[in-house]
Amino acid sequence: MRARVRNQGVPLIMCMLLLLLVATAQCRNEDESDFSTETETETEYTTTLASVESSTQPNNDKQLVYIENLQKNCHLKRGTVRCSGFRFDDIEKVAFFSLPTQVRIAPDGATYELGDKQHLGTLIMENSTFINFPLHLFYELPLLSEVDMRDCGMQYVSWEGFLAANKLKILLLSGNAISELGESSFSYASELEFLFLSDNKLSSPHPDAFKGLQNLIHLDLSDNQLEELPERIFHDLAALHTLIISGNRLRFISNGLLTQNTRLQTVILQGNQLQQLGEYAFSSAPHLLHLDVSHNAPLEVLVLNLNVVNLRARNCSLTRVNLFGAVTNVDLSDNRVQELYFSTSELLEDLVLRNNSLGQLATLSRVPRLRHLDVGNNPQLGELPTDWQKPHLERLDLSNTGLQQLPQQLLEDMPNLRKLNVSNNKISDIDPHDFKRLSRLTHFYIHANNWNCFSLRMVMDVLILQHGITYTPDKVDDDFMGSYIKGIACMYRLPEREQLKSQSDTESSASVEYSQHSDRDATSDVEMLRREFKAVVQHLEQKFDSVFAQLSSLNAKMNSLEHMNSSLWNQLTITV
Known part of the structure; x- marks a missing residue:
């Protein structure tokens, strides 16, 4: 705005200017409310209407405390305003933004203009306290797209605070003490896309608390005190992609809670007190990428009909899991799963069932896409399916599953x-030639088994050392009665096949001489023990021979030293 007046003296000009500024302040529009920090130059000077930084007046049951100057508490840099030191810790007082209009007058005294607009897109409040969300903020700073008021001690948020917030896209209110959300709390921020309300004290939000947020993409309600969610609380959030409700006290997720959120991609429900999930609670989201219901101790049964890429249900109390639909990666570790069913197991690529109570894996007979399977710490599992279809399997963990041998067909x-991890089992013998098709094997963990030293030495020489395969040695135990081959503990005993041959020979002869059956059984047992004892004695004899050879070598060196010493003394003459 620019105007020219007749030259009748500076006092007349100033009077007219002040009258004009008063009228302008009363009719202030959005374009005149930008925060300006322009400095005085040689050709112009600045006059403001702000004579005080704050004043108060009653507004219903609370007082409005006017913020009329940001220069003392705020710093502007590249469209971002960082403010600190505001203290509105009285619950009966509400901050009200009312910033002054700045005017510049040319040196000739005949021209004036209002301050230029500044494009302030981000407001960050640091080390400040606002018990109530401030009013009139978006009238004064209409271009704000991001407001960060984390850790401000805020307790109350109402729809009045978001009037004219039609440019706001990111709102961060985490780390406050907000306990209630009323009806349509954010409806005037219709363009809001990211809303962070984590680490507050929310317990029972209004069913229409998020009404009007059709563009909201990300909603974080984690670490609150939510016990129950109203059925329609998310129905207006048609664009919602990410919903985080972890760390609350929820006990149930109904089938109708997310029916309108068809664009959901991530749902995080870990760390609640969930007892039940509706079977169709997530079926309305056909493109779900992540669902996490881990760390819900009361959850014992998981029956879901859904399509999801990554499903995590760790550290619950699950005993039965039935999944209907397309599921790609599943982590059910640290539960008590005994019953497991996948309607489309052929789509599985990554499956973690570690630390459960599985007794069989019949449901996994057809897993052609499976790349990673971890069933470690299922000591009752025992035998594995022999008809697996697993041509793409790259990582297999069978540790502590009660295995006594590895099937050749497997x-x-x-x-x-x-x-391949087969540690902490009961394996004693492996034929390394059974691994001839595993040409890509790079890691083979065989520690903490019941190894026969004869078989272990062959596995080490023919398979592991020859191909540079990585393995983990056993922890050395000084009281262990056996031996260590390349760091793996073992005991010398007859190979399993020789024991079986001896038993079969005994059974043959028993069929011919039935009358001596008992004697021959006893004889075969004694013979088997005698041969095992002989094998141990032979091993000890080898060690004794090695020690004796070293002692003999040491004795020879000592004799040589003694002979040298004797010759030296014979040639030594002492003169007195």
Whole structure:
């Protein structure tokens, strides 16, 4: 705005100017409410209407405390305003933004203009306290797209605070003490896309608290005190992609809670007190990428009909899991799962069932896309399916599953296997030639088993050391009665096949001489023990021979030293 007046003296000009500024302040529009920090130059000077920084007046049951100057508490840099030191810790007082209009007058005294607009897109409040969300903020700073008021001690948020917030896209209110959300609390911020309300004290929000937020993409309600969610609380959030409700006290998720949120991609429900999930609670989201219901101790049964890429349900109390629909990666570790069913197991790529109570894996007979399977710490599992279809399997963990041997067919059907863990089992013998098809094997963990030293030495020499395969040695125990081969503990005893041959020979002869059956059984047992004892004695004799050879070598060196010493004394002459 620019105007020219007749030259009748500076006092007349100033009077007219002040009258004009008063009228302008009463009719202030959005374009005149930008915060300006322009400095005085040689050719112009600045006059403001702000004579005080704050004043008060009653507004219903609370007082309005006017903020008329930001220069003392705020710093402007590249469209971002950082403010600190505001203290509105009286619950009966509400901050009200009312910023002054700035005017510049040319040196000739005949021209004036209002201050230029500044494009302030971000407001950050640091080390400040606002018990109530401030009023009139978006009238004074209409271009704000991001407001960060985390850790401000805020307790109350109402719809009045968001009038004219039609440019706001990101609102951060985490780390406050907000306990209630009324009806349509954010409806005037219709363009809001990211809303962070984590780490507050929300317990029972109004069913229409988020009404009007059709553009909201991300909603974080984690670490509050939510016990129940109204059925329609998310129905207006048609664009919602991410919903985080972890760390609350929820006990139930109904089938109708998310029916209108068809664009959901991520739902985080971990760390609640969930007892039940509706079977169709997530079926309305056909493109769900992540669902996490971990750390819900009361949850014992998980029956879901859904399509999801990543499903995590760790550390619950699950005993039965039935999944209907397309599921790609599943983590059910640290539960008590006994019953497991996948309607489309052929789509599985990553499955973690570690630390459960599984007794069989019949449901996994058809897993052609499976790349990673971890069933470690299921000591009752025992035998594995022999008809697995797993041509793409790359990592297999069978540690602590009660295995006594590895089926040859199991190894033949895994040409892409890179990592195999059979530690903490009862395996004593493995034929390294059974691994001839595992040409890509790079890691083979065999520690903490019941190894026969004869078989272990062959596995080490023919398979592990020859191909540079990584393994983990056992922890050395000084009281262990056996031996260590390349760091793996073992005991010397007859190979399993020789024991079986001896038993079969005994059974044959028993069929011919039935009358001596008992004597021959006893004789075979004694013979087997005698041969095992002989094998141990032979091993000890080898060690004794080695020690004796070293002692003999040491004795020879000592004799040589003694002979040298004797010769030296014979040639030594002492003169007195």
